[in-house]
Amino acid sequence: MTLNLATLFEAVAAALPDRTVLVCGDRRLTYADLDARADAVGRRLRSAGIAPGEHVGLHMLNGIEYVEALLGCLKIRAVPVNINYRYTDRELHHLYTDAGLAGLVVDDAFAPAAARVAGECPALRAVSVVRTGETAEKPEWPSGVSVGDYSSEPGEPDPSLREGRSADDHYVLYTGGTTGNPKGVVWRHEDFYMAALKGGNPYGPPRLSAEELAAEAKNGFELSFLLTMPLMHGAASYTLLMALLTGARTILMRRFDAMDALRAIDREKPMIVAVVGDAIARPLVDAIRAHGAEYDLSSFKVLGSGGAILSRSVQDEYAELIPDIHINNGFGASESGVDGSISVGADGLMRLGADASVTVVGADMKPIPPGSDEVGYVARSGHVPLGYHNDPEKTARTFPVVDGTRWSVLGDMARVEADGTVVVLGRGSGCVNTGGEKVFPEEVEQALKAHPAVMDALVAGVPDDRFGERVAAVVELRPGASATAEDLREHCRAHLAGYKIPALVAFTDAVVRSPSGKADYRWAKRVLTEKN
Known part of the structure; x- marks a missing residue:
């Protein structure tokens, strides 16, 4: 049977007509x-x-x-x-x-x-x-x-x-x-x-027919998700459709509010809480620290993030507050799907456990050899998009066809360690060139967000007469916390090379992100350029 999304959902719904599929506020629907x-x-x-x-x-x-x-x-x-x-x-x-x-x-x-x-x-x-x-x-x-x-x-x-x-x-x-x-x-x-x-199976081989998918949904373990992010965001649509096709129950939040999320966990008992990076995960963990004892959070076993990387500091807070929690730091894109999961080490490096169809390629579209110093692009082949709607020029750049194989070449830069581990460096489009040294904003943001006073941070380059650009950061502090620019620079010195330390730190009441949690680097660059 054809792998059509509507047909696949209908097969699961027919197998599980009386199971609850959606909860939103006081409304509930079964699959039927x-x-x-x-x-x-x-x-x-x-x-x-x-x-x-x-x-x-x-x-x-x-x-x-x-x-x-x-x-x-x-x-x-x-x-x-x-x-x-x-x-x-x-x-x-x-x-x-x-x-x-x-x-x-x-x-x-x-x-x-x-x-x-x-x-x-x-x-x-x-x-x-x-x-x-x-x-x-x-x-x-x-x-x-x-x-x-x-x-x-x-x-x-x-x-x-x-x-x-x-x-x-x-x-x-x-x-x-x-x-x-x-x-x-x-x-x-x-x-x-x-x-x-x-x-239809994040834990093993794919289900290759509607009958197989429906049988697994009926006979397998029943999962439950709390979606905290907007459904119009790619990561949320991935999670929603995965839940629908695996027989899961999905609890929707109309708008994210950390205290409402605690009440939903207490009331609906989801196993998996889905977020988009620190923008949602940090307010939620702050609410758990302040009010978690007032609610039954025992069902909460998995924190899943997609669309933005969870910082090491936020992951450590969840591990402290939620016993035996499993954290899935998903890595992917609208242009490639789910490509693997990221682990953020004590060294601040982001290492990718990649799907077999994901590799790192150079400008010539050939794989980067392990152990080399060469930096390339994370790319995927096989099941990839056809292109961008109404934009053949961008399609040709992002989805090139090489020797009959269509690729999705993401903006993420990476290198390959000697043992084959992929180290993700960050988006090439946001890379700061300071005196010839390349600085990826994500690495500096990870270091800044490890400071206990920092709620959120974005990093961008600002013009500099001597070095061309210098590293700068917009920082939002946690409510009631205090830190100076020099405090943050001193903290970063323990994690980063000297040329990566933000030369300019601008404080803001709230870091601007999209409603899905994605960084707004245009806003950050504008703010920092005005402060420069």
Whole structure:
């Protein structure tokens, strides 16, 4: 049977109809409920004229409706497009028009912003507004766009929804990254299933049919996840779809709040708490330290991070507070899927336990030999995306085809130790060149965040007449903590070579990151340049 995401989910839902699949606040759905409601959404989208291959934007906070709409799109072979709800009108305009949206499912709170840019989307003809009660405003939409209230009330089963599906159907994931406009990464369903969802089995060989996947979900151990991050972020969508295809129960937080997360763990008893790096993990561990004794956290066995690397200091805090916790520091990207896991050593180096299809290549696309001093790019072959939507130039750079093999070449730089261990250095695009020495921001950020007073930090280069650039850092301190720039530099001297020590430290009330926890290096560079 074809490895199509909708077909795979339906097989699992048929095997586990009465098992709880989603919890959000006081709402709960079983697998049968979710399957029927997603059918209803798909049927309504199709009735509104949405055809296979057309793009449908999901402009929502976390909630049951997000998951229903995602699956509804997949069921009718439409392509769901994740919309970052924190984007400005300029960024939304780029994403809406670049994606060429034909349909849109939008929370009422975001409908005014959506309506302001909808006039530039000539393909847009069907909008479904989720009435959350967060606003009563009803904006003016362009003529020619049909606007109605969202509904997922099930009707009669419709076998025609299951016709024509293919492993070649598309799944598009828009990623803002750390620089530039958001880009739509285009995946075939089969490639996404194998690379981003580990073939439905993160602990062993892939499940190669819907029947095998459903049988394992029914007979295997029942997992439970608390998703703290926005579903519109790649790491969250990976976790959600993995949970749906393995028979797991997923608890959604509409918006992240550390105390709400403790209450959810106490109430719903998840085994796995999914976060995006320190931006979510650090406030959560601070809440556990201050209030953890007030809640039953005994079910919490695994902390999983994707989309941003957990610092060593945060991992140590969790190990101190949660007995026998397992920490999975996931490494991957929207452009490659799940590539392995990172361990941060006492030396501050980030070592990658990589998937077999991941390697480090030079500019000539040949593997870097172990033990050499050469720095190359982390790259993946095999099940990789087709490219970027509507951008052949960037596609050619990131997804080159070499001798008939398509590669995904990430922006992460790495070297290979003599024993074959991959040491990830950081993003090449953010590398600071100070007097000819290369400094990767991530290494300096790890050192800064190991200081007990530091909540968060971003590192960038600022212009320097003598060295071309010098290392600079924007630092957010923990509430009630204090530290001077010299305190932080002295701390870093125990971890870093002298040329890597931040010459400039600027303190801020809050480090700016995307709602998914990704670093905003454009903001950091602007702040530091103004302070320079």
